[in-house]
Amino acid sequence: MADTIHTWTPALSDTSAPMVRKSRLRRFMRQRSTIAFLMCLPLIVIICGLVIYPALYSIQLSMLNKAQTRFIGLSNFTFLMSRDTFWMVVWQSTIFALSAVFFKALIGLVTAHLVNNLPVKGQRKWRGMLLVPWVIPLALSTLGWWWLFDPTNSAFNYTLQSLGFERVAWLSDPYWARFTVILVNVWYGAPFFLIMYLAALKSVPEQLYEAADIDGANAWQKFVHITLPMMRNIIAITVLFSLIVTFANFDIVQIMTAGGPRNMTHMFATYAFLLGIRSGDLPLGAATSLFMLPILAIAAVFILRGVRKRGREIG
């Protein structure tokens, strides 16, 4: 009997240990942070696999020689900085990104106000229609634009000529070509600003406008002293986001001009593609694509710091 008891006791303790572990595990699994982490895990894996790993790999690539056999430090970057064509690409990318983002923000802001002031009944229809450029796959819509600007059989030129005007060298003149690629980028990107600004406008408390009305403020004063300050954070974030995406633009330039004529529409991405894939110098291509990273990162830090500061002030 004693033997039985003796053998029973450790057996009891053996089974209770996993049970304790199980209940601990259950408690751990029930914690909100654990659930949140597990639910985010697929996204974390995707980001690690498709964003962080390629980013680190491209940084590594940019520091190798052409044959990718030797570490050469920052030589690819110093080489790029000694090339006139590269500085032209830097200049063009900056013009492209700044002007495109400015017009996208401006058009987005104006259109958001117009849509916001529409009667509620028809607003949804307009919102849907204005979002169409942003919804169509960019490569397809750019191809459509390319047909409209086709160097020989441009539909716009056909219309201009039928109205008695001269043909415009949309894609064959370098300056018109720059205008054209910026125009298409603005057309594509403005709806993003529209929808963000519209959301911001809707979140401005109506009481602020009512108080301003009582104080006798006109529409412009209300816009400058109420709407804009209330939208500052969203404007900063959308501009930052759009600036990063526009600097990295590839599809529009590649389809419309492929960087020509005379390399005068090349952007970082198209020039990196030319050097890396077409000319077979992957490390130099990687260095080109990474060139703006530190500048944009610093800009992002300042903009996001401003956003946080204003957030705390409002809070």
Added chain:
Amino acid sequence: MGQSRLSRRAVLKTAALGSAAAITAPYVSGVYAAGTLSLGCWDHWVPGANKTLDKLCKEWGDKNKVDVHVDYITSQGEKDKLTAAAEAQAGTGHDIMSHRDWNIRIHQAQLEPLDDVIAALIKKYGPISPVAEYLAKSKGVWLGVPTAVGSQVKPCCSRFDLYKQHAGLDLQAMFPADESKWDKAQTDKWTWDAYVESAQKLHKAGFPVGLPMGQTSDAVDWVGGLFNAYGAVFIDAKDNIKINSDQTRQAMEVARKIMEASPPEVFAWDDAGNNRWLISGKGSGIMNPPSAWSVAKRDNPKVAEQCWTHPVPKGPNGRFVGQLPQFYGLWKFSKNKQAAKDLLLFISEKESVAQLVAASNGYDLPSFKTMYDLDTWKIVEPPVGTVYGYPPRGDEQTSMFGAPARSEVGAQMYNQAIDTVMISKFTQGKEKLDDVIKWAEKELEGTLRA
């Protein structure tokens, strides 16, 4: 039991003899009834042309009991080059990959030597085009097998009716569809000066020639041929920059005159721009493979009936037509190399090439001159013999912009289209010739880093 004594010297001698024999020995098939082979091939723009390659691969696969799988990858948006770059980086993918223009040189470290296959082909069909050799042979080792599929040259494709009417030139009489009837006195008159003169007349008549001046291969190739015809060298084989020469200046002047007689949109044309120009009926001539004629045959037969493909004009240094060959490369990571080599040999045989050329309406061009007698170029129509002058004949030689520089350097020059950007700066940008040459010197200096 006697033991043979083997000295160190004897071992080395035997090994050396063995290696030499392996290199020079004719290719012997070593395919065994097993395994699979995958090919990543350029997607042909001619409808049905892929089917012929499929058929050939299947025929070989059935015979050798190898399961052959072919993927066709478009060159639109350089997807084929992207795929090759990805496979080279990853060290996995197809066994055989088709490579356009400079891609063999770009991926040379990852490609298997194919000397035995090439030796067998040369033995049977004679020498390979110098351009193909320049692009596929590295340090004396062949790393690619030139294929007819997608390979091309860019001779003149002209509207003979317009040339006769407005420029007073009978191109069909100058270049009849039988090389033995070509009169040297007549063909010698077809020079770049004559080309400029006729282009000016045709421009005045409202039917300008359409030579692209963008940064894609059609533009780079014809301009490369022009510079070669005047003997202009950008960088020589020993890395010396030689662009600042009288020859360069002469060629640039010819280009300026041609651009003045061309439609202004040529600076924005891609590789399809010149085709559309000819097919629309607005243009009197382009420099292109028979693709433009082929599409015209379908979309605008009246234009196709008036097209005649013939050699490019001659310059003081000779007559040079831009060539753009394609190759099959075998990745080092392939698991079935012996079978791959055997398949490459099979699809490079003249009988196979004849089928491929016929399926492409004569567009595909082998790199062996001994194959230029295939019937397709004699019989396709309208009019009969229209593409007879497509393969280089008479004194026409092939050229590649970038040569004779080291191919790593040439690849940069070609893909960055330094030749056409120079002409665009000089003509469209109205920059001074000396400034343009200085700009090009600096760009070329950058390519030497490769």
